[in-house]
Amino acid sequence: MTNIKAIRSAASRLKGYVRETPILTSPFLDEIAGKNIYVKAESLQHTGSFKFRGGWSAISEMSEKKRKNGVLAISSGNHAQGVANAARAFNTKSVIIMPEDAPSLKIANTRKLGAEVILYDRLNQNREELGAQIAKDRELTLIKPYDEPLVIAGQGTCGLELAKQCKGLHISKADVIVCCGGGGLTAGIALALEQEAPEFTVRTAEPEQFNDVAKSLEAGKICRNHSMSGSICDAILTPEPGEVTFPIMKKLCGKGFTVSDEECMRAIYLAFIRLKLVLEPGGAAALAAALFHSNKIDCENVIIVATGGNIDKETFTKALTNYN
């Protein structure tokens, strides 16, 4: 079950292993948005994204026998590294299926974290079928990136942390904007805040043409994106909201934001110069929403979940060179 109890249980398993990521502010960002902006920097989590939480949550809850056989994940990036790193800590074999055209740094990092990487051909192979076959043949447990209760519970621990930190900052009412792919983090945070900070409203940020969650929330049912490539926000490009995550988001979330790639690049530059943070495009979408769409925010306090920092140096350099 995906509920607050599962999130609290994940938090107790993660205790001492997950990093409590800081909440950062800058008067310069407040000025741009005309709001109080608080940035929760999950880019500083182990492996550079919140995904470590879900990976650890899932692996730590497996039976000894299953864990001994090993785990499998299908991911081109952050989920791959999060699962590989958590598996390594449990001395568990991890097999990660990655597209052969994934950034070479991400493939190299995943291998260095101890995973066996299996590359597939994006055009001619179905990764789900491939994954299911390998999992079956080698008795590996598949860890899905978002539509999996234990993963959602792990991501939800970010919400518990956020609620605790906001109490310390005396923030009692806020919009919480989360960079959103399949909705694992969004749903987890929404469930945590429903209990711990009921005056907070969770809202999603997605790139143009990949705003399936915003569209689905508006329509009240799952809507699919038309395209599957064409945004720089690689970490949050998913075809549609998850079957487990969507009902939670539908019940608990406010209206979603849609941001352009260019707005994400500007947000990357501003996070660099004002917060001294390295964000990847998909990890900067929520900040872009707060800075450039603040006319759609009623609340004075805006909490941003900056979800990841796994960006290559060429893209980062481009953001610094072309924006200010």
Next chain:
Amino acid sequence: MTNIKAIRSAASRLKGYVRETPILTSPFLDEIAGKNIYVKAESLQHTGSFKFRGGWSAISEMSEKKRKNGVLAISSGNHAQGVANAARAFNTKSVIIMPEDAPSLKIANTRKLGAEVILYDRLNQNREELGAQIAKDRELTLIKPYDEPLVIAGQGTCGLELAKQCKGLHISKADVIVCCGGGGLTAGIALALEQEAPEFTVRTAEPEQFNDVAKSLEAGKICRNHSMSGSICDAILTPEPGEVTFPIMKKLCGKGFTVSDEECMRAIYLAFIRLKLVLEPGGAAALAAALFHSNKIDCENVIIVATGGNIDKETFTKALTNYN
């Protein structure tokens, strides 16, 4: 007096205003150094460096009357912003004397933080005389950047925080490497750790040709640098250790490190790609020492104080482009 009591008192004044900066790690950095590397990211402090601690400590301890008159600081960068930001929070006027060739972003930021900036000509004007004159004429209180007990006490709060965090990480013995200019932060941390983590050894990191503290520690007396420009580590270029800070460092610190500008640039790249941190050259000196001079470190655990992240985008881009 500069002692643990003053540091604890500064910590109580800073409570709720200073950020507890996180300690970050990466298995990739551990591999390079052959050590366990822990990075305390003071680059994520308010205004992008630890200097906010000292500025707040000094201003919060002033009498109401003096505080009402205002404060003055002489600085081309981080101390300027730290003092300006702290003064603003106390509704105190701040006057900052900056060289007219200081980076325009730093001048603009200092102004935006509410300070009156007075520019001087580095070649033809003596900034100390100018500062003394203005302070006298306008009844402002001068806040020195490091050789001032209240400032040292403020910087020392970073050491208290570090000791507490290391207990949580079960680190009982470590070398602590601090990027060092005049020695305010180094002395403050050394005093804090003498009480709170007596098995830790504080060591300095300085750029080539500006290793006055390393030389002074070796000679047992204050030695001066020959040049006053010529390193990219602008935040930590000081002519000699302070009269207040040196005796503390002499009593408590281990052998200092000297690093090249190129090593700092490589450390900036590695902090970007492995920790998702933005560091400035002077704020990366300690990381450079740990990564590239680990043969001079006996201890298995190395704690780095990454002191600042106020770097312009041109220099950062250069580090990303030229190093890997």
